[in-house]
Structure formats: C-alpha cells, structure tokens
Amino acid sequence: MEILIQAKKSTADPQMKAYAQAKLEKLARHFDHILQARMELGTEKNKSLETMKVAELTVHVTGRTGNILKAVQSAEHMNEAVDLVVDKMDRQIRQHKEKLKNHRRSKPAAAIGQTVSEAASTAVRSNGVARIKRFKTGAEPALPAPRRVPRPAGSGSVVAAAAVWTAAARVCLLLAALAGNP
Numbered sequence: 001m002e003i004l005i006q007a008k009k010s011t012a013d014p015q016m017k018a019y020a021q022a023k024l025e026k027l028a029r030h031f032d033h034i035l036q037a038r039m040e041l042g043t044e045k046n047k048s049l050e051t052m053k054v055a056e057l058t059v060h061v062t063g064r065t066g067n068i069l070k071a072v073q074s075a076e077h078m079n080e081a082v083d084l085v086v087d088k089m090d091r092q093i094r095q096h097k098e099k100l101k102n103h104r105r106s107k108p109a110a111a112i113g114q115t116v117s118e119a120a121s122t123a124v125r126s127n128g129v130a131r132i133k134r135f136k137t138g139a140e141p142a143l144p145a146p147r148r149v150p151r152p153a154g155s156g157s158v159v160a161a162a163a164v165w166t167a168a169a170r171v172c173l174l175l176a177a178l179a180g181n182p
Contacts, residue, residue, distance in 0.1 A: 008042030023086045033062040055081035
C-alpha cells in the first residue's frame with residue numbers, strides 16, 4: 001500500500017506526518033487490497049471564524065471498477081481530525097469488504113436453474129398432473145363490460161376515464177349484491 005500525506009497551502013509537521021503514517025498503516029489490517037491511501041491535511045475557517053483542522057482521506061482499492069473511497073473530517077486539533085477520518089475510512093473499508101464477500105456468496109445462474117428444475121420435478125404427482133387450479137364460479141357477479149364514456153376531444157385524461165369506469169363498476173357490483181340479497 002502506497003501512503004501519501006500532503007498538506008494543503010502549507011508544509012506538514014514531521015510529527016504529524018509520522019502520526020498519520022502510523023494510523024494509515026492500520027487500514028491494511030481489515031482489507032489487504034488497498035493500492036493507495038492519500039491524506040491531505042489543512043485548515044478551514046468556519047462562519048464563527050474558528051479555524052478547524054481538516055483531514056481528507058482518499059483510498060484506492062483494487063477491483064474491476066477501480067473503487068475509490070473518500071472520507072473528510074474536521075476537528076479543533078489535527079490529531080483528532082486524523083483519528084476521526086481514519087475511523088470513518090475503516091468503517092467504509094469494512095463495508096466494502098462485506099459487500100464483496102456477500103456478492104461472491106450469491107449463487108451462480110446455473111445453480112439457480114438446477115434448483116428450479118428440481119423443484120418442478122418433485123412437484124409432479126404420480127398421475128402426471130403438475131398443478132391443479134381451482135376457480136370460483138357462480139355466486140360472484142361478473143364485472144360489467146367497460147363502457148365508452150363520451151367526452152369532448154382534448155379534455156380529461158386516461159386516468160380520469162379509468163376512474164369513471166371503476167366508479168361505474170362499483171355501482172353495478174353494489175346493485176347486483178343488493179338484488180341477490182333482498
């Protein structure tokens with residue numbers, strides 16, 4: 001893993017560089033496919049005119065898509081900012097590793113096809129019937145045929161016409177239910 005530590009608009013303190021270097025080396029304990037870790041240290045003024053120390057960490061990991069993970073944190077002291085950004089990146093790396101692990105565990109298409117065919121073969125009964133469908137008949141009234149509602153050209157919409165049809169269908173069903181039960 002290549003580690004780069006830079007300071008924005010100033011030179012970085014050698015002690016701070018050594019501290020950040022030690023923290024960044026710990027990132028490799030969770031994921032060993034890190035190509036490069038680049039940390040940029042700087043200061044930023046807030047609206048309250050306080051100067052905040054900012055640590056920005058960009059990590060390049062191996063993969064087909066060339067994944068880049070990025071984290072930015074700020075604090076009153078540079079040591080705090082470095083600790084916070086390394087902790088945040090550590091969580092991101094663990095999530096990335098877990099995502100890769102879960103992706104690899106998914107079943108290949110061939111295995112899925114076999115399980116479906118096995119399930120279909122076991123569902124066939126001894127007389128050769130695979131599935132029995134049952135339909136309700138008689139007691140329920142059929143839906144009325146959709147009527148064309150005359151309307152002027154260009155007015156309304158298909159949704160409005162569908163709402164009129166469903167309202168008419170509900171009225172017909174209600175009348176049929178009332179006629180069947182005196």
